[in-house]
Amino acid sequence: MSATIENRPSPETVASGRRYSRWASLAVLCAGTLMTVLDGNIVTVAMPAVQSDLGFSASGLAWVVNAYLIAFGGLLLLVGRLGDLVGRKRMFTAGLAVFTVASVLCGTATGQGTLIAARALQGAGGAMASAVVLGMLVALFPEPREQARAIAAFSAVGAAGGALGTFLGGALTQALNWHWIFLINLPIGVVAWLAAVRVLAPERGAGLGKGADYPGAALVTGALMLTVYVIVGAGDRTLTVTLLLAALALVLFTGFALRQARAARPLLRLRLFRSRLLTGANAVQVLMIGTMYGFQFIGALYLQRVLGYGELATGTAFLPAPVAIGVLMLGLSARTVARFGAYRVLLAGLVLITAGMALLGRAPADGSYAADVLPPMLLLAAGFAAAMPALTGLAMSGARAEDAGLASGLFNTTQVVGGSLGLAVLSTLAASRTGTLLDGGADLIPATAEGYRLAFRVATGIAVAALLLAGAVLRPGRLGSR
Template sequence: MTILDGNIVTVAMPAIQNDLGLSPAGLAWVVNAYLIPFGGLLLLSGRLGDLIGRKRMFTAGLGVFTLASLLCGIAVTPGVLIAARALQGIGGAMTTAVVLGMLVALFPEGGERAKAIAVFSAVGAAGGALGTFLGGALTSALSWHWIFLINLPIGVLSLIAAWRVLARDPGAGLGKGADYLGAALVTAALMLGVYTLVQAADHGWASVRTLGLGALSLALLGAFAFRQTRTAEPLVRLRIFRSRTLTGANLVQILMIAGMYAFQYIGALYLQQVLGYESLTTGLGFLPAPLVIGALMLGLSTRLTSRFGPRTVLRAGLVAIVAGLVLFGRAPVQGSYAVDVLPAILLLAVGFGIAMPALTGLAMSDARPEDAGLASGLFNTTQVVGGAFGLAALTSLAAGHTAGLTATGTATAPALNSGYQLAFTVGALAVALGLVLAVALLRDATQRSAG
């Protein structure tokens, strides 16, 4: 549910824009207002989960998320919708931060843990990909408000199940402390960084404003890192980055997820605003992705990883993602779904379906038992950060390129398509860079032992 809501709005974007009168930059905030607090608060939420108990944190997050979904569903102004989306992000961080840590504790053995991580990855990936289909179906059949209201019964049932099924854990107690200032610094850095990217198309990528805000964002991030070396209870113990595998896996994930947002967000806009698809048709067009991803993650990906090793499987998946984005970047104004869209979707789904479980396993493989919660929180954080920064950069590049073409007299559809092609190309380059890092930094367990 939490991952799904990061993507369910993509197909509903034109309807939300027309109904609430949002600008293209404002429209991106309907997604980013969710992703920023989600990514910025994951580390603090994970620490608080250790202090008050993971079950309490999980259920409290579900409650916040469900209430925020109601507020999103009844929103009639842009301000209310964006504020409610931010509240959803807070609830999503509270629940997601503790899940992978609980999973690692429940399945300490390698084989069982690999299967559990595959199922966990399948649920998250299918939720993300399925969001596009559900967004189209609900928007077409009812209205865009229902893409949020559908969370109410799911949230209530999840709360009931969590209270009855999850074992109670008392936690270490709030007296142990948490780094609230560090959480504020990293969240502010992320928010300012995304804002800078979103506004770059209007003010220029090399403008004093863009460069100044970007420098301030980096300064806040540096202050957060410095804070972690001085506080008694840091959100991130910086020694964890001594693991080349963990660091490399998180860097690869940022680039991979950034590129995948070109597929999920820009791809939906291409189908609707260039090819003229309705919301439901767009959702149906994306339906093969969650089906392929779910099937791979629940079966083939685990067997491939066991036979060839996670690094080899990850590299193959990244190659498929790059190829899919390159194909999308060649899609013409008068494109055909069967020729220009479906092959790209299948390549992207296959690539992500085998890459994500392998990458998750690599990210957790070097973590000490006492660092398992931190490693999982960090991996979840970089996933959301990659999505937020990727979406901001790609939409800003596309909007700026389109605006430049329309200013010179280019028709709307070709101008939009050219902007989207640029976004797909940049997304492919980001994932290609991730592939280079995967080759250079990541090694399988047997290779690390040999070294």
């Protein structure tokens, strides 16, 4: 109980204008989230320029992305729990500071090793800032209707930021150079940090003595980092090596679970997974995010390698998605959830995502943006705008207040795992299909388009699986206790 009280806004904050302070806090949390989300996508379009400037090999270039993902995904669960213990505001502001410093190091990097190391540090800072945000939101907005509005705003920023990063990456790289995709974080990070220190309510965590299971922390962090490493680098290793690394990750996870079952002060309370809402929502998210990440990556490649778009044109082509997501989430999401319930809104969103991916599965080699990309993109945007806030609300409602930071970290972790897994599977399938066709004598563009169509069709199947799982597991009549 004490941890729950200590992580809520202080009485002084409430007395001095609780409503203004809460929504100002939401703006600060969204600003910090936007910076980290943008950076996760802004690098993609600039990769060719980075490779040319620093002399990366094709396999080495992948580590500009992988270093970030491994640190980010591996640390989310740990720093989410530490946020509950040391205070979520402290963890959030520390994460902003680390992320901003790391961004400057990335932007001034002149060598491959420096950039990769700075990207790993950036991932650590991003994890620290991101892991505790949802926990802070549910503490700031305990009333269901306002909480739905806050989650909708947060989800809109996260979803729109991903697509906006693609545009900014192309614009900054083409207008200036790739260094500015990182250096732009300096003024944003400084302003966000100052605002967070001033606006976010002071709080105290439960204290490290109430949950500092350091052996457990080492096991789960190692397991998560190894899992992300196995996923993002699967295409560069033999199947035997991949399976051995996956087995080692499983051993670490098993050791962690055994440790948590016996530890006097566990890092992760295993009872958290007894919640059908929390566990089911995270499982659905792995599938849904895998589908959406596949669209962003494969869709950008389709525009560039099949339709012949340049960097800036590709980024511009994606702009309707964040605009639609932002408008729908902020204007309709909270009201539709309040009227129809999160479960129904989630299912409707997943149906739209499935329809959008199915349309992309017919994208031809001689296609056009207006006919073959924009309509399914808008369906996907509408579906994600409906599904993501509803799924977030279901997941967080399944966690107790004292576990909010940990649940937030877990939810963000499954985002990274789902995105990495979806990207690895779909890109590998597309490349394999294209390679087979080229070996058979097919022309480059038709073979490339067929590879992407296969990836989109598999993504459609993944979206259907997410829909069926959500319908079976998250149905209100089947929910037990939180």
